[in-house]
Amino acid sequence: MPPxxxxxxxxxxxxxxxxxxxMDTLRTDAAGGSETGLSFHGHGGTLFGIHVINLLLSxxxxxxxxxxxxxxxxxxxxxxxxxxxxxxxxxGTGVExxxxxxxxxxxxxxxxxxxxxLQLSGARPETVAAATLLIYPVLLVVVPVxxxxxxxxxxxxxxxxxxxxxxxxxxxxFVRLFVSGALLSxxxxxxxxxxxxxxxxxxxxxxxxxxxxxxxxxxxxADLFGRFLLAMVLxxxxxxxxxFWFAAHRQRYMWAHTSFAASRFRCTVTGGRLFRLNLGNxxxxxxxxxxxxxxxQARNIRFLCGTLAVEGxxxxxxxxxxxxxxxxxxxxxxxxxxxxxxxxxxGW
Amino acid sequence: xxxxxxxxxxxxxxxxxxxxxIPVTITVMATGLRLATVEGTFLWWPYEQLHLAQGALPGExxxxxxxxxxxxxxxxxxxxxxSAIREAAPTAGRHLIPMFRRRHWAGVVLLAGAGAxxxxxxxxxxxxxxxxxxxxxxxxxxxxxxxxxxxxESLAPTTLRCADPQRDAALxxxxxxxxxxxxxxxxxxxxxxxxHPAVNAFAAPGGHLVVYLGMLRATQxxxxxxxVLAHEMQHILHRHGTKALFREVSMRALLSLAVGDAGxxxxxxxxxxxxxxxxxxxxxEEAADxxxxxxxxxxxxxxxxxxxFLRRLSQxxxxxxxxxxxxxTHPLTAExxxxxxxxxxxxxxxxxxLLPEYPWREIGxxxxxxx
Numbered sequence: 001m002p003p004x005x006x007x008x009x010x011x012x013x014x015x016x017x018x019x020x021x022x023m024d025t026l027r028t029d030a031a032g033g034s035e036t037g038l039s040f041h042g043h044g045g046t047l048f049g050i051h052v053i054n055l056l057l058s059x060x061x062x063x064x065x066x067x068x069x070x071x072x073x074x075x076x077x078x079x080x081x082x083x084x085x086x087x088x089x090x091x092g093t094g095v096e097x098x099x100x101x102x103x104x105x106x107x108x109x110x111x112x113x114x115x116x117x118l119q120l121s122g123a124r125p126e127t128v129a130a131a132t133l134l135i136y137p138v139l140l141v142v143v144p145v146x147x148x149x150x151x152x153x154x155x156x157x158x159x160x161x162x163x164x165x166x167x168x169x170x171x172x173x174f175v176r177l178f179v180s181g182a183l184l185s186x187x188x189x190x191x192x193x194x195x196x197x198x199x200x201x202x203x204x205x206x207x208x209x210x211x212x213x214x215x216x217x218x219x220x221x222a223d224l225f226g227r228f229l230l231a232m233v234l235x236x237x238x239x240x241x242x243x244f245w246f247a248a249h250r251q252r253y254m255w256a257h258t259s260f261a262a263s264r265f266r267c268t269v270t271g272g273r274l275f276r277l278n279l280g281n282x283x284x285x286x287x288x289x290x291x292x293x294x295x296x297q298a299r300n301i302r303f304l305c306g307t308l309a310v311e312g313x314x315x316x317x318x319x320x321x322x323x324x325x326x327x328x329x330x331x332x333x334x335x336x337x338x339x340x341x342x343x344x345x346x347g348w
Numbered sequence: 349x350x351x352x353x354x355x356x357x358x359x360x361x362x363x364x365x366x367x368x369x370i371p372v373t374i375t376v377m378a379t380g381l382r383l384a385t386v387e388g389t390f391l392w393w394p395y396e397q398l399h400l401a402q403g404a405l406p407g408e409x410x411x412x413x414x415x416x417x418x419x420x421x422x423x424x425x426x427x428x429x430x431s432a433i434r435e436a437a438p439t440a441g442r443h444l445i446p447m448f449r450r451r452h453w454a455g456v457v458l459l460a461g462a463g464a465x466x467x468x469x470x471x472x473x474x475x476x477x478x479x480x481x482x483x484x485x486x487x488x489x490x491x492x493x494x495x496x497x498x499x500x501e502s503l504a505p506t507t508l509r510c511a512d513p514q515r516d517a518a519l520x521x522x523x524x525x526x527x528x529x530x531x532x533x534x535x536x537x538x539x540x541x542x543x544h545p546a547v548n549a550f551a552a553p554g555g556h557l558v559v560y561l562g563m564l565r566a567t568q569x570x571x572x573x574x575x576v577l578a579h580e581m582q583h584i585l586h587r588h589g590t591k592a593l594f595r596e597v598s599m600r601a602l603l604s605l606a607v608g609d610a611g612x613x614x615x616x617x618x619x620x621x622x623x624x625x626x627x628x629x630x631x632x633e634e635a636a637d638x639x640x641x642x643x644x645x646x647x648x649x650x651x652x653x654x655x656x657f658l659r660r661l662s663q664x665x666x667x668x669x670x671x672x673x674x675x676x677t678h679p680l681t682a683e684x685x686x687x688x689x690x691x692x693x694x695x696x697x698x699x700x701x702l703l704p705e706y707p708w709r710e711i712g713x714x715x716x717x718x719x
Contacts, residue, residue, distance in 0.1 A: 046406055049457035056464035059471065063602060079408045086360065086369060087409055087423070089402065161369055162362030162421045211367060316367040321418045 035266065036313050038305040042080030044295030050076055051294055067101065068094030077297075078158060081305060084313065091164075092157040092328075100153075100328030104336050144178035145171055146339055149330010151204060156326035160210070161316075166324035169207030177203055194228040195221030201254050210260065211319040219257030224250060244278065245271030261314035269307040277303050355432055359383075359424035361391070364415075374424065376432045379440055381412075383422065393422070395433075395440045403430065404446035406453050412444065472599065477629075480594035484587045489534055489554070492590055496554030499589075500540065503550070504558050510541040510715040515564075518706050522574050523557065525702070526581060529647035533585055539577075543715045547661070551580040553589040565712030567657060570703040573711070574647070575654020578640035586639070588632045637684060641691045650699040651692035658685055 054069030071094050078090035119128050148171045155165040181196035198221035205217040231246035248271040255267035281299060284292040361370040361383055372391075375382040380394035393414055401421075403410035410429055413419040427450055433441040448456050516539070523537045535555040545562040552558065557580050567573045583589060628636075644651050662685065 041407060043407065046453075049453060049460075050405070052457050052464065053460040056460040056467065059464055059467045059602070075402055076405060076408065079402050079411075089411060089421075091401075091417075161367045162364045162418065163367045164418065319367045321365050323418055 034313065035309045035311055036084050036263075037309040039082045040080055040298070040302040040305040041082060042076065042298050042301070044292070044298040047073070047076065047294035047298055064098070065094075067097035070094075070097060074157075077301060081301070083160060083310075086161050089159045090157055091159060092153075096328040097332065100330075100332030101335070103329050104332040108336070140179055140182065141175055142333060143337065143339070144175045146330055146334035146337055147178070148174040149327070150334035150339070151208075151330075152324075152326045153328050153331040155208065156324050163211040163319060163321050164323040166209045166322070166326075167204070167207055168209060168324060169203055171330075174203055190232065191229075194224035197221070197250070198224060205258055209322065209324075212322045213261045213314075213319045215258060215260045217254070217258045219253060224253060241275065242271075244275040247271075248274045255308065260310070261316065261319065263310050263312040263314045266309050266311050267307055268309070269303075273303070273307070357424055357426060357429050357432070359422055359429075361385075362421040362423070364418040364420045372422070374422070374429075376429070376436045378437050380437075381422070395437055395444065398444060400430075400444045400446065403427070404448075404450070406450050471602065476595050476598050476602075477591075479598065480591040483594045484590040487587075487590060492587070493554035495590065495593070496552040496556045499552040500556045500558070503552060504540050504542045508542050508544065510543045510561065512541070512713070512715070515541065515711060515713075518570070518703055518711065519559070519573070519577075521703060522570060522577055523581070525647050525649070526574060526578050526643050529643055530581075530585070535584060537581060537584070549576050549580055551583040551589060553584065553587065553593075555584055557581065557584075561712055561714070566661070567711070568708070569653055570706065570708055571650040571653025571699075572657035573653075574644060574649045574702060575640070575651075575657055578643040578647075578654070579636045582636040582639040582643065583628065583632070586632070586635055588628050588636065592628055592632075634684070634687075637688060638691070641688050645691070645697070648697050648700040649702050651688070655685060655688050655692060658688070 050069075050072055054065065054072060057065040058069060071090070071092050074092060075090040078088040081088045115128070115131060118131055148167070148169060152167040152169075152171075155167045158165045177199055181192070181199055184192040185196050198219060201219070202217045205215045208215040227246060227249050231242060234242040235246070248269045251269050252267045255265040258265045277299065281296045284296055355376060357374045357376070359372055359374050361372045362368075363370070370385055372383040372385055375384070380392060381398070383391040383393060393412075398412050398414050401411040401413045402408055403412075410424045410427065412422045412424075414422070430445060434445050519539050519541070523539055527533070527537055537555045537557060539557045539559060541564070542558060542560050544560045545565075546560050547562045547566045548560040549563045550558050557577060559576075563576065564573070567576070641651060641654065644654055662682075
């Protein structure tokens with residue numbers, strides 16, 4: 001395989017010959033209408049430097065600085081993302097992340113103490129084992145709580161042109177959707193999965209706001225079903241490689257059915273590009289023993305921004321500020337579980 | 349009232365209520381910023397109401413915010429803007445100036461990297477061991493025993509344990525004689541034999557001694573066995589295992605925090621169960637040797653047993669079929685053996701025979717042979 005297009009260096013996307021589109025040009029006025037693209041200006045090297053400084057301060061403060069470090073990374077990533085000539089901004093703080101972490105830690109410790117007390121109180125081993133097994137149903141509920149909570153927190157701390165994003169979906173509703181969808185997917189041996197994915201995307205998108213304006217999704221699981229069945233057959237036959245093509249198709253579909261302020265999204269990701277990106281990332285990480293992680297992070301975000309655009313220009317005149325409060329606890333739980341949902345969109 | 353050094357800059361103003369970008373021309377003055385729109389309206393931003401939200405890093409735009417959330421925002425792309433504030437308002441605008449200039453970024457990162465390595469080494473070599481020392485000393489003995497019990501379950505699973513009343517009695521007698529010679533300790537020593545051909549022995553916190561069948565077969569006299577046991581008993585008395593555990597857990601917790609993996613914290617605590625993979629430090633091994641030899645001498649056991657066994661093991665070296673296990677955890681150096689010889693040479697009492705009646709050649713008989 002020749003060096004992938006994504007390894008072209010900071011400018012990155014110039015090598016994607018299929019649809020030549022300059023990253024710096026935000027609006028391409030063509031005969032058939034215009035398109036407003038996202039772009040990412042950050043360099044992996046700067047991100048690496050941020051991580052090095054975070055490491056020093058984390059070591060010196062015995063780990064406490066970790067939360068402030070996370071904020072620094074997020075602030076940098078947001079500040080390097082641009083849409084229609086203006087950058088995004090991040091407003092989270094280290095203190096609130098620390099508080100969220102302490103609350104989560106408190107919950108975990110309570111659980112552990114509860115189990116230990118049960119054990120010490122002379123309960124029968126079967127009772128203790130049953131209580132330990134409870135972790136699985138608990139996780140099934142905690143994961144959606146973390147997804148919704150993390151999204152609520154992150155969007156509430158993100159802004160563009162001074163207007164905050166927000167997520168207003170009810171956590172309980174998302175838990176119901178997630179638990180039933182996950183169980184149905186298991187029971188049907190995965191056949192239900194496209195409907196489950198579609199329902200999640202709809203819930204997460206339809207409850208996402210920029211100021212007073214809501215994002216809207218009008219796709220259906222049935223549209224994805226055929227491709228998904230094909231993927232179920234071809235993915236094992238191709239040793240998993242076909243999944244990139246399915247994932248690309250899914251992303252294109254999801255975004256094509258997502259709109260905002262009277263303009264529709266357009267995603268140009270292809271299976272080949274997605275495959276090359278991941279292959280390149282994997283090689284980079286292996287060769288550098290993981291040191292290239294900041295560059296991989298930058299490559300991923302640059303890739304996503306480079307493949308996503310809005311058709312036309314959203315009508316912004318009527319949009320007003322409508323910031324929503326959001327607790328950092330959901331974010332902390334997601335961090336605890338090792339879940340990460342970067343960016344402004346689900347499935348990024 | 350124009351400041352002498354004033355210059356104008358172009359930027360974008362956001363009012364925090366609408367999504368409109370308003371281009372402004374900014375004049376940097378001694379007490380604040382003056383924002384002028386195309387229509388000719390003005391905004392006065394006194395420095396004391398402003399804070400720098402972003403702009404310290406290479407490639408970042410300068411973002412200055414004013415007021416409480418949702419705040420008004422001013423964005424300037426030219427990084428020289430901050431230098432202009434520094435010159436025009438060295439005191440009034442000081443809080444808007446980042447700690448270091450962007451062109452020093454690479455140097456700052458390099459310094460931070462070196463600092464992180466030095467701080468990490470200091471913590472690893474000094475702070476954590478000192479902390480583990482204190483923590484292990486504070487740990488109640490009952491907790492230590494429970495910890496040892498858990499370690500025993502994983503190191504010597506019940507199915508592999510080998511009960512042989514005759515042999516157990518002989519080994520217990522050696523342990524009892526060594527324990528009686530010691531300074532009197534709160535630990536009750538228990539010995540477990542594991543059905544495994546490796547030449548290996550170890551100690552779990554709280555008084556648990558584990559000996560592999562291979563080790564029993566490798567010893568030729570009770571005095572040799574006593575040497576191995578005295579060494580392991582000193583690990584228990586010095587709480588080396590508990591300290592190693594504290595070191596390991598705190599190191600992992602710190603590492604997971606440093607690399608930003610909060611979930612790793614849980615794994616660090618889980619590591620508490622994997623006591624078998626813990627390593628004693630070299631100074632712990634030396635202490636166990638030295639005090640083990642003192643114990644041998646106090647119990648009036650022939651010190652040449654311990655020395656002879658170690659020497660034979662080191663001569664066979666890695667070539668010995670099952671000796672690797674013990675040698676990998678107890679690296680034998682010529683210096684270690686010489687130190688033991690020096691101690692043995694100072695012995696004052698004549699040794700009293702250990703288990704003279706016991707047919708030692710049968711000590712390593714297989715488990716199935718137990719009556």
